[in-house]
Amino acid sequence: MRAAIFRQGEIVVDTMPEPVPGSGQVLVKTLACGICGSDLHARKHAHRLAAIAARIPGRKPMDPSRDVVFGHEFCCEIIDHGPGTQKRFKAGTRVCALPALLTPTGPQGIGYSNENVGGYAERMLLSEPLLLEVPNGLPPEHAALTEPLAVGVHAVEKARVQGGEVPLVIGCGPVGLAVIAALKIKGLHPIIAADYSPARRALAERLGADVVIDPAHTQPYASWAEHAAMSAEEKAARPPWQSFQPALKPALIFECVGVPGLIQQIFEGAPRDARVIVVGVCMESDHAEPLLGIIKELNIQYVYAYTPEEFAASLRLIAEGQVDAASMVTAQVGIDGVAQAFEDLANPERHTKIIVEPWR
Amino acid sequence: MRAAIFRQGEIVVDTMPEPVPGSGQVLVKTLACGICGSDLHARKHAHRLAAIAARIPGRKPMDPSRDVVFGHEFCCEIIDHGPGTQKRFKAGTRVCALPALLTPTGPQGIGYSNENVGGYAERMLLSEPLLLEVPNGLPPEHAALTEPLAVGVHAVEKARVQGGEVPLVIGCGPVGLAVIAALKIKGLHPIIAADYSPARRALAERLGADVVIDPAHTQPYASWAEHAAMSAEEKAARPPWQSFQPALKPALIFECVGVPGLIQQIFEGAPRDARVIVVGVCMESDHAEPLLGIIKELNIQYVYAYTPEEFAASLRLIAEGQVDAASMVTAQVGIDGVAQAFEDLANPERHTKIIVEPWR
Numbered sequence A, B: 001m002r003a004a005i006f007r008q009g010e011i012v013v014d015t016m017p018e019p020v021p022g023s024g025q026v027l028v029k030t031l032a033c034g035i036c037g038s039d040l041h042a043r044k045h046a047h048r049l050a051a052i053a054a055r056i057p058g059r060k061p062m063d064p065s066r067d068v069v070f071g072h073e074f075c076c077e078i079i080d081h082g083p084g085t086q087k088r089f090k091a092g093t094r095v096c097a098l099p100a101l102l103t104p105t106g107p108q109g110i111g112y113s114n115e116n117v118g119g120y121a122e123r124m125l126l127s128e129p130l131l132l133e134v135p136n137g138l139p140p141e142h143a144a145l146t147e148p149l150a151v152g153v154h155a156v157e158k159a160r161v162q163g164g165e166v167p168l169v170i171g172c173g174p175v176g177l178a179v180i181a182a183l184k185i186k187g188l189h190p191i192i193a194a195d196y197s198p199a200r201r202a203l204a205e206r207l208g209a210d211v212v213i214d215p216a217h218t219q220p221y222a223s224w225a226e227h228a229a230m231s232a233e234e235k236a237a238r239p240p241w242q243s244f245q246p247a248l249k250p251a252l253i254f255e256c257v258g259v260p261g262l263i264q265q266i267f268e269g270a271p272r273d274a275r276v277i278v279v280g281v282c283m284e285s286d287h288a289e290p291l292l293g294i295i296k297e298l299n300i301q302y303v304y305a306y307t308p309e310e311f312a313a314s315l316r317l318i319a320e321g322q323v324d325a326a327s328m329v330t331a332q333v334g335i336d337g338v339a340q341a342f343e344d345l346a347n348p349e350r351h352t353k354i355i356v357e358p359w360r
Helices: A037-044 A046-054 A146-158 A174-186 A198-207 A220-227 A232-236 A262-269 A290-296 A308-319 A335-344 B037-044 B046-054 B146-158 B174-186 B198-207 B220-227 B232-236 B262-269 B290-296 B308-319 B335-344
Strands: A002-007 A010-015 A025-034 A073-081 A094-096 A100-103 A106-109 A123-127 A166-170 A192-194 A211-213 A251-255 A275-278 A286-288 A299-302 A329-333 A353-356 B002-007 B010-015 B025-034 B073-081 B094-096 B100-103 B106-109 B123-127 B166-170 B192-194 B211-213 B251-255 B275-278 B286-288 B299-302 B329-333 B353-356
Touching: A002 A335, A010 A335, A037 A046, A037 A335, A046 B290, A073 A123, A073 A146, A100 A123, A146 A174, A146 A275, A146 A308, A166 A174, A166 A220, A166 A262, A174 A198, A192 A220, A198 A211, A211 A220, A251 A262, A262 A275, A262 A286, A262 A290, A275 B290, A286 A290, A290 B046, A290 B275, A290 B299, A299 B290, A329 A335, A335 A353, B002 B335, B010 B335, B037 B046, B037 B335, B073 B123, B073 B146, B100 B123, B146 B174, B146 B275, B146 B308, B166 B174, B166 B220, B166 B262, B174 B198, B192 B220, B198 B211, B211 B220, B251 B262, B262 B275, B262 B286, B262 B290, B286 B290, B329 B335, B335 B353
Parallel strands: A166 A192, A166 A251, A192 A211, A251 A275, A275 A299, A329 A353, B166 B192, B166 B251, B192 B211, B251 B275, B275 B299, B329 B353
Antiparallel strands: A002 A010, A025 A073, A025 A123, A025 A353, A073 A094, A100 A106, A286 B286, A299 B299, B002 B010, B025 B073, B025 B123, B025 B353, B073 B094, B100 B106
């Protein structure tokens, strides 16, 4: 079969052996697979990523000197069932699944693995127990957005929302947009979002942001503070020793950029007692001045991935039209277009989410 | 009056004008004042500390080029009442207070201020509304430990303990010891504590640590994991997708060292989903690899100071004998001994808490 393969730091098109389903596995045709910012990061920082993953017990990192097929945001169609399957869904059924294969020694990742082919290939293997049927009629390129939406849903879950917080989303790439969509569903308002790109800000509004900010012209934290002023009742309810502090509602800051220096920016700009949810995946070493975080008593919640329940909920949200997933998709390419798509995604004005359709 | 003054990076003894109580203030005789690790840090990093504090709205940083009298862990005796006071406590009453002066424009710190003299002086000013009477008979050198204990009490409050967590305290200086004491009162067990110093480990046991570790010989996180194994019921209650992860109780890691590199060590060593409470005050720029924190979904809570309620509770805990405060005090010195005490505190085998008694 054909695949766009990460090989020695580049994305190349080549043929590779057909996958053969093992026990409990199904062979699927990849209908659609989103390109994730992490794939771009992983291509650039593959060795660093592998070195760090190797230091975490229980994780088997990819070896970047060997072939890898990326792609962990997929929607597929069942072709065949391996041994020991229950055939819950018949051939032809469209399915999503979180990007993992169940094995006797534990789950293994799909998409950053030398063994488990990701969605930039014509066919791949999935574990039957993880399959979710795509509700009738949802196009595969929208169902493929389940995974990135689940990242946002999970981030908002981990934010421990109690009601009354005012969220600020830093960065409106696919991760930031997913966070905005999840915040809207949670009912938190106003949702304030910042991005340098006009196209991304327009998308942020479409997905639920109430206020969008261009950090080149408006200081995001100043704008946040304008929208986070306490009511007279909230002011009166504060303990007396807080009466000299700014009367602001609790801050939820979502870091959805993932480059070095962002945490320091948040340390500088965040109000006291802010809860910071780090959703952007910074793969480099980072620096910050902890004293700022200490004096402000900031809370930093690093988040990663999602639970199976959050993943299933995300597919439902898209299928029910509660999240306007379609608006994120800016291009659809075949296997031959993956390498160029990696380049094109550098321009936020042109692209947000490019979907790979390996059958094209 | 005489004072040990921070002047141009050094601690020198000199005379200075008698403080005169303003509206709502009382003049007090300093009976006892602990030397805090932050004072040692502040002496070394005064300019950096001032520069960072200047960037936080609402804070008036000290100017390290002008005289400062440190000392924010004090027990005093009332000498005289200023205008506009209610004379709640008569002259001669022993009092503690959190280190702040109330002013019409908000609270100002005591101890890192060019205006407000701290406890390394014979006399100082306090705000009457903040005074807490020292319960009868508690020696001033023990009442002076209220402030550092409050730091530990606050850190444990901010840890959002739900029961069932297993705490690991990294560093058993006064801050770590206060955290251990507060954890013991909270009823969390086993309390695991790590320090290179045998003297500090002995103190940690005395204050409530159940397991003490010398990191030179035992990996703290490996030892923590041994004591954090889930029961069979806890194992069975996990969601199925967690069944391949190590069956460990939730981790609460208290960082009580406050030097660069500690957060990275925690990123490396901490188990998945650990809640990290940063109590040590790192005044330098720090670096870390966020990807480790991300993949493990760590939560970092920076903490600073305490509430008035926590401060009052800490004084009660010492007075009621629930915390063996006396065990922390390793020396008592006069004003002339402060400079040498700053040097001596570098050796954890010899000293934990040195109390300044300016009347000596």
